[in-house]
């Protein structure tokens with residue numbers, strides 16, 4: 490089980506693509522969770538060793554453009570894609586694709602399946618669970634389970650019970666951490682309904698995860714301060730990585 494963070498930035502981050510995650514591994518059909526901000530998705534996937542046309546399935550966690558913007562790239566490369574999302578995300582994505590390329594009908598062949606809080610689906614040997622989390626629009630965090638363990642992906646989320654439940658005992662928790670708390674930035678994170686690094690760490694501690702990765706950094710994020718704040722709260726390993734970093738997780742424990 491391999492999880493690659495294709496993009497680790499919020500919309501205006503410098504030097505980081507917007508949010509996109511690739512789930513892959515030997516013998517496993519690659520799955521995309523969110524699609525970065527736009528056509529740079531193809532470049533990010535190439536850097537991860539997978540051509541964009543090889544992606545046959547995608548989960549969209551919510552309708553914000555820094556998560557759905559790469560769907561045009563995905564559908565230009567391969568029109569027959571299976572997508573899971575909530576109803577709001579489907580509506581917004583279809584509207585964006587239809588407005589941007591009205592002459593093509595990019596989403597015509599998409600096999601769209603609706604998921605909501607509490608849904609579980611199978612994808613090969615993976616079980617994928619969806620948890621409604623607190624954000625500005627309806628948003629689903631994703632839990633991925635396989636015979637070897639579990640990974641939790643927060644999407645964009647402020648602290649809430651469902652986020653903690655999603656992350657419960659996970660081997661790896663990839664959590665939204667917009668910025669540090671210092672210098673009043675915690676107020677910015679609260680206003681925008683994201684976690685700070687310390688809140689991501691508190692959630693990780695409560696959920697009992699083994700390892701925490703901070704992602705979705707704002708342009709005003711200070712990585713060193715964020716790491717220090719998170720490490721003062723969460724006793725396990727905390728990481729903050731560059732785009733296209735892959736974590737390899739065990740098949741079985």
Ligand SMILES: [Zn+2]
Pocket residue numbers: 551553624645
């Ligand atoms: Zn968002």
Ligand SMILES: [Zn+2]
Pocket residue numbers: 499500508553555556645705
């Ligand atoms: Zn976002």
